[in-house]
Amino acid sequence: MRAARLIKMVLLLQARPSMTAAELARELEVSERTVARDVLSLSEAGVPVYADRGRAGGYRLIGGYRTRLTGLGRSEAEALFLSGVPTALREMGLADAASAARLKVSAALRPELRDAASGAAQRFHLDAPGWYQEPEPPELLPAIADAVWDDRRITARYLRKDTEVARELEPYGLVLKAGVWYLAARVEGDYRVYRVDRFTAVAADEGAGAAGVAEASDGRFSRDESFDLPAFWAERAAQFARSILREEVVLRLSARGVHQLPYVTERAAAREAIARAQAASGPDEQGRLTVTLAVESAEVAYAQLLSLGPEGEILAPGELRTRMAAAARRTAALYA
Numbered sequence: 274m275r276a277a278r279l280i281k282m283v284l285l286l287q288a289r290p291s292m293t294a295a296e297l298a299r300e301l302e303v304s305e306r307t308v309a310r311d312v313l314s315l316s317e318a319g320v321p322v323y324a325d326r327g328r329a330g331g332y333r334l335i336g337g338y339r340t341r342l343t344g345l346g347r348s349e350a351e352a353l354f355l356s357g358v359p360t361a362l363r364e365m366g367l368a369d370a371a372s373a374a375r376l377k378v379s380a381a382l383r384p385e386l387r388d389a390a391s392g393a394a395q396r397f398h399l400d401a402p403g404w405y406q407e408p409e410p411p412e413l414l415p416a417i418a419d420a421v422w423d424d425r426r427i428t429a430r431y432l433r434k435d436t437e438v439a440r441e442l443e444p445y446g447l448v449l450k451a452g453v454w455y456l457a458a459r460v461e462g463d464y465r466v467y468r469v470d471r472f473t474a475v476a477a478d479e480g481a482g483a484a485g486v487a488e489a490s491d492g493r494f495s496r497d498e499s500f501d502l503p504a505f506w507a508e509r510a511a512q513f514a515r516s517i518l519r520e521e522v523v524l525r526l527s528a529r530g531v532h533q534l535p536y537v538t539e540r541a542a543a544r545e546a547i548a549r550a551q552a553a554s555g556p557d558e559q560g561r562l563t564v565t566l567a568v569e570s571a572e573v574a575y576a577q578l579l580s581l582g583p584e585g586e587i588l589a590p591g592e593l594r595t596r597m598a599a600a601a602r603r604t605a606a607l608y609a
Contacts, residue, residue, distance in 0.1 A: 278303070279311055283320060286334045293331040308332075360400070360408070361449050366415035402452025411470040414454055420444045420477045421456075424493050430474040431467060442467075443494040446502040450510075457505060464500070466509050511541075518542055518567035522574050523589040525563045528556075530584030534566075538577045542567045563588070575600075 278301055285300055286292060294305040301308065312332055315322050323335045362368050402408045420427045421444045428441050442458040447469070449455075454469035518539065526534060535543040546564040556562045568574040571593050578585055579600060587594040 275311075279315060282308075282311055283315065283334075286322065286332060287339060291325065291331040291333040297332065364408075364410035364414055364454070365418035365447070367418070406452050408452045409470075411454055411472065413472045413475045414447075414469055416475045416477065417444060417456055417469060417472070418447060420475075421447055423477075424496050425477045426492060426494050428476045429472050432471040432473060437473060445496070445500055446505075448502070448506050455506075457502060457509075459494075459497075464505060466506075514539060514541060517569045520568050520570055520574070522566045522568050522571075522578070522587060522593060523563065524566060524578065525561050525586045525588055526581075527584045528560055528562075530581050531562050533581055533584060534564075537580045538566065538568065538574070 281301060282297060285297065292300075294308045297308045298305045301311075303311075312322050312324065321335045321338050323333055325331055325333065417427065419425075424443075426441060426443055428439070430437055430439050440460060442456075442460055444456055444458045445464070446457045447454060448457065448466075456467045456469055456472075458465060458467060531547055534547065537543075543566065546566045547562065550562050550564040554563070566574075568577075571590065575593060575596055578587065579597070587597045
């Protein structure tokens with residue numbers, strides 16, 4: 274742990290002109306006294322850390338000191354940050370770059386640390402798709418990933434329902450969600466989200482002439498540095514989840530049903546419905562809780578809420594209650 278903290282301290286000082294003891298302590302989550310001891314250890318190891326005295330003082334590296342990674346290139350460095358996601362790297366066409374980056378990092382390490390990469394790979398693996406899903410990487414994903422890395426406009430054709438539309442996009446970022454790739458792009462000043470598997474043709478300046486590619490677009494765009502991909506995705510994902518929940522179902526749940534509901538329907542909507550009901554009136558004398566649940570449609574609710582069995586009773590709408598009752602009678606007949 275201490276070795277990792279010392280490395281992080283060097284990298285922090287390398288990235289900034291100067292940092293106070295308080296700033297380093299906050300970043301490293303240690304006391305200022307520990308910072309002082311770590312600086313002394315670095316100095317004894319030959320790392321040129323200099324302490325500026327006074328109220329405006331702090332710590333800085335002198336003599337242009339830099340850590341070095343034996344010729345690590347930009348694409349390799351970018352791929353290295355994704356090396357814990359091997360499937361995503363492979364689908365974006367970055368597997369070779371990541372392999373080269375890992376080799377260069379290994380070459381820069383002391384001999385006793387060169388098995389660190391393989392050791393980590395045997396202890397952590399991310400499998401993004403959900404269970405019972407065979408991932409099919411979109412054919413045009415590598416071309417889109419290239420444009421994202423290079424801040425290059427693309428001209429694309431995209432399937433919207435049964436219609437194919439043409440768009441010129443500024444591709445800002447890619448998101449892998451439950452095995453499905455999405456592109457966050459700016460279009461006429463507005464940020465939008467596209468499913469990558471719905472693109473039928475993509476062209477960027479450097480991609481002209483490749484399979485499935487139309488004529489080239491106008492080159493690079495100026496990225497808005499204030500754009501935050503994780504924050505943007507979190508907001509849009511929440512908006513999408515809310516937008517598809519257009520109907521409501523009233524149901525009475527047993528204590529077990531309250532526990533099960535978030536696992537059979539949209540989790541955030543279920544938890545919100547349970548919280549509202551508990552705050553408003555709480556369980557009745559039989560321990561059952563009546564909730565009003567936002568759902569995508571009656572058809573979807575029927576498929577989802579059937580799995581509650583006797584732990585949930587539909588009260589409204591009447592048509593759904595009648596349908597659930599009929600399903601219960603058919604099920605009872607099978608086990609009669």
